[in-house]
Amino acid sequence: MLILNINGERKSVDVPDDMPLLWVLRDVIGLTGTKFGCGIAQCGACTVHLDGLAVRSCVLPVSAVGDKAITTIEGVGASEVGRKVQQAWLAIEVVQCGYCQSGQIMSATALLAGTPAPSDAQIDAAMSGNICRCGTYVRIREAIKQAATGRKLVPQTIPNEAAAASSGTDAPGQAFLSVRQEDAA
Numbered sequence: 001m002l003i004l005n006i007n008g009e010r011k012s013v014d015v016p017d018d019m020p021l022l023w024v025l026r027d028v029i030g031l032t033g034t035k036f037g038c039g040i041a042q043c044g045a046c047t048v049h050l051d052g053l054a055v056r057s058c059v060l061p062v063s064a065v066g067d068k069a070i071t072t073i074e075g076v077g078a079s080e081v082g083r084k085v086q087q088a089w090l091a092i093e094v095v096q097c098g099y100c101q102s103g104q105i106m107s108a109t110a111l112l113a114g115t116p117a118p119s120d121a122q123i124d125a126a127m128s129g130n131i132c133r134c135g136t137y138v139r140i141r142e143a144i145k146q147a148a149t150g151r152k153l154v155p156q157t158i159p160n161e162a163a164a165a166s167s168g169t170d171a172p173g174q175a176f177l178s179v180r181q182e183d184a185a
C-alpha cells in the first residue's frame with residue numbers, strides 16, 4: 001500500500017511498485033486528464049508535476065514518487081501560475097484536438113513557476129519535449145507569453161494556405177498569424 005499526495009489530497013493505492021505513475025493516476029485513481037501518448041517519455045502527453053517540476057509519468061514507477069507532491073491537470077489551476085496559464089490558453093484558443101494539451105499546460109506552468117519571464121529560447125527549450133500533432137506550437141508560445149506578461153493578445157483566424165505559409169509548417173487549419181496588443185483599458 002502506498003500513500004500518494006495528489007493535488008493536495010492523500011490517496012492510498014494498492015498497486016505494484018513498478019506500475020508507472022500514469023497508470024495509477026488514470027486507471028486506479030480515475031484522474032484521466034493526464035494522457036497516454038507514447039509511453040516512452042518522448043511526447044510529453046503524460047506530463048505532471050512532482051514538487052513543481054515537470055516529469056513524464058509514463059516512465060516513472062509509482063514507488064519512486066515517495067512523499068513528493070503530485071500535481072495533475074485537474075489540480076494545476078489551484079496555483080496562481082497554473083490559473084494564469086489556463087486563462088491564457090483559453091484566451092488564445094490554443095487547443096485544437098486537445099490530446100496533447102494537458103501535458104503542454106503542465107510543462108508551461110512548470111516553466112513559468114521557475115522562470116516568470118522566459119525568453120523565446122527558454123520557452124522553446126522547456127516545451128521541446130511536448131509534441132503536438134495539430135501543430136499548435138505558435139499559439140502555445142503566445143499563450144505562455146500572455147500568462148507571463150498579462151498582456152492581452154488577440155488571435156486571428158486566417159485561411160489555411162496563408163496559415164501554412166506564415167507559420168512555416170504544412171499544418172492545416174487555424175494559425176496564429178499575428179497578435180495585436182490590446183490596450184489594457
Ligand code: FES
Pocket residue numbers: 035036037038039040041042043044045046047056057058059
Ligand atoms: S506518454 Fe509519456 S512522454 Fe509520451
Ligand code: FES
Pocket residue numbers: 095096097098099100101131132133134135136
Ligand atoms: S492539440 Fe491536437 S495534438 Fe496537440
